[in-house]
Amino acid sequence: xxxxxxxxxxxxAQEGEFITINCSYSVGISALHWLQQHPGGGIVSLFMLxxxxxxxxxxxxTINIQEKHSSLHITASHPRDSAVxxxxxxxxxxxxxxxxxxxxxxxx
Amino acid sequence: NAGVTQTPKFQVLKTGQSMTLQCAQDMNHNSMxxxxxxxxxxxxxxxxxxxxxxxxxxxxxxxxxxxxxxxREFSLRLESAAPSQTSVYFCASSERRRSGxxxxxxxxxxxxxxxxx
Numbered sequence: 171x172x173x174x175x176x177x178x179x180x181x182x183a184q185e186g187e188f189i190t191i192n193c194s195y196s197v198g199i200s201a202l203h204w205l206q207q208h209p210g211g212g213i214v215s216l217f218m219l220x221x222x223x224x225x226x227x228x229x230x231x232t233i234n235i236q237e238k239h240s241s242l243h244i245t246a247s248h249p250r251d252s253a254v255x256x257x258x259x260x261x262x263x264x265x266x267x268x269x270x271x272x273x274x275x276x277x278x
Numbered sequence: 279n280a281g282v283t284q285t286p287k288f289q290v291l292k293t294g295q296s297m298t299l300q301c302a303q304d305m306n307h308n309s310m311x312x313x314x315x316x317x318x319x320x321x322x323x324x325x326x327x328x329x330x331x332x333x334x335x336x337x338x339x340x341x342x343x344x345x346x347x348x349x350r351e352f353s354l355r356l357e358s359a360a361p362s363q364t365s366v367y368f369c370a371s372s373e374r375r376r377s378g379x380x381x382x383x384x385x386x387x388x389x390x391x392x393x394x395x
Contacts, residue, residue, distance in 0.1 A: 174320070201380035213368065213386040220380060256320070260381025263328065264309060264372060265336070268320030 173197050174259050176269040183276050189244040191272045193257035200260075202240045204231050207254040207271065216242075216255075247276045280304055284369050284387035291359045291394045299354040299390050301369030308374035310352035311336075311384065312344060314365040321368065327352055328374060359394045366391050 201220040258266040323336030325344040
């Protein structure tokens with residue numbers, strides 16, 4: 171049983187397209203995290219959000235805590251957005267349930 | 279600020295060999311973590327150190343040991359490597375300012391690719 175499920179697993183888009191990645195979780199949390207893993211392997215934290223919406227450049231994250239669902243949107247996608255996007259739900263001790271990631275490829 | 283650094287970047291071992299993966303952070307963070315990442319699976323926690331002087335097992339600790347050498351450094355040791363330990367290993371750190379159900383942002387190192395033959 172996976173506490174965090176992401177969809178789709180793989181996504182290919184044309185440059186300029188609007189992209190949505192979904193994350194559903196089954197545990198009770200007060201915030202959800204989104205991370206980005208670059209093709210070279212490095213992992214960076216994108217968002218921590220507990221309600222509503224957060225925006226950083228062309229990336230927008232939304233969350234509905236009651237429905238246990240979050241989405242990551244990318245507007246005007248660009249090849250440099252190609253990466254694996256991971257959602258993570260906190261558990262005790264500052265540990266996380268990690269999703270298996272969505273691999274995004276943006277084609278020029 | 280270098281952030282979180284890991285050495286080595288890549289290592290090939292033979293079954294039964296031992297090695298230590300090094301991790302250091304310069305952000306004065308209290309908590310440090312070791313994860314492994316395998317294809318088709320999410321990041322899995324091997325060991326963590328909530329604060330200097332403490333270490334605890336994560337989800338997949340078998341075959342590993344850790345040392346929190348000081349506040350900056352957290353090493354992971356494979357005493358007798360097995361092919362099942364072929365993976366990418368990430369070290370991470372966080373401030374550990376508060377507990378609760380929100381979690382804290384973790385800062386990751388660049389990873390170590392380990393191949394055990």
